[in-house]
Amino acid sequence: MSASRPFPSFSPHQALASPAPAATGQLILGSDLLAWRRQRLAEGGRAADLDWLLDLGAGLRWTQLQRVWLDPSSSVQLHACLGELAGHWRQHLECHTPLQYLVGVCPWREFSLVVSPAVLIPRQETEVLADLAFALAQALPSPAHRPLTWADLGTGSGCLALALAQALPRAQGLAVDCSSLALAQARVNLEGAGFLDRVKLHLGQWWEPLRPHWGGLDLVVSNPPYIPTAVLEGLEPVVREHEPRLALDGGADGLEAIRALVNGAWAALAPGGWLLLEHHHDQSDAVAELLLSSGLVEVTAHHDLEGRWRFAQARRPMPGHWPAGFESGGSLLP
Structure with a gap:
């Protein structure tokens, strides 16, 4: 456990398995995704945590997000709808709920662990x-x-x-x-x-x-x-x-x-x-x-x-x- 790191120190460059794609998702233009991202960050929170949510909650790899920055006209397929992700983000900001509990998964070593409020969130140390x-x-x-x-x-x-x-x-x-x-x-x-x-x-x-x-x-x-x-x-x-x-x-x-x-x-x-x-x-x-x-x-x-x-x-x-x-x-x- 660590009193100093409420979230695992997650590198977006790590190759980690995302949760299985949801039954419903969303195909979205890169420019719309970037606009959505700016709106969420205007509400508060850290960019790294929001990108973590996009990665583990919607299957958007860090490399894919970088390509969107380079070509906003491209389209990306998300495993979850942006409305659902926005709800998670607001709950995280307003209630301090850990994102790991909201998406139900936490990367640790090469594992993608299922987590819930019944267990401590695994830390990198x-x-x-x-x-x-x-x-x-x-x-x-x-x-x-x-x-x-x-x-x-x-x-x-x-x-x-x-x-x-x-x-x-x-x-x-x-x-x-x-x-x-x-x-x-x-x-x-x-x-x-x-x-x-x-x-x-x-x-x-x-x-x-x-x-x-x-x-x-x-x-x-x-x-x-x-x-x-x-x-x-x-x-x-x-x-x-x-x-x-x-x-x-x-x-x-x-x-x-x-x-x-x-x-x-x-x-x-x-x-x-x-x-x-x-x-x-x-x-x-x-x-x-x-x-x-x-x-x-x-x-x-x-x-x-x-x-x-x-x-x-x-x-x-x-x-x-x-x-x-x-x-x-x-x-x-x-």
């Missing part, structure tokens, strides 16, 4: 979390007598689960969320990508639904709620009033969910297994202290795309390599 997870997975030895097992705790839209399922096709994937609505959304996205057979979905709170797998999780990722409650109240309305509070509010200090994740890590991770977390930009030292105090080792911090400390990783030590003062259960010895 969370792609870094996926890349860090891939690097750790590649360095893990193959477990004996079982497939490598990964888990995504607090899966939401399922974006991280999709990325891991794609990168680790022979691994066993587990995705957990305490919201049945979010889990249903993740199921839609996993099924749409053809990965539902690679990932088992579990309803419940953090580690608890995975109890049968405790001691055998090789890689666990989580983008938990980490915004301090007081900070949450000051976020932009597009985030505060529309995205699920359950996925944002991390309690008084923002570390409530992270504590639960760290406290259960020793019991749930396989020996040598990794825990990889996203956190608020000012929580790096506090998260590292929590990881170290739990007995996890090789604690490492990583930057996000803007150079801020945003991610932390740590692993359960192998038998015989426990930190001084810890017993096998990860508790401090008296």
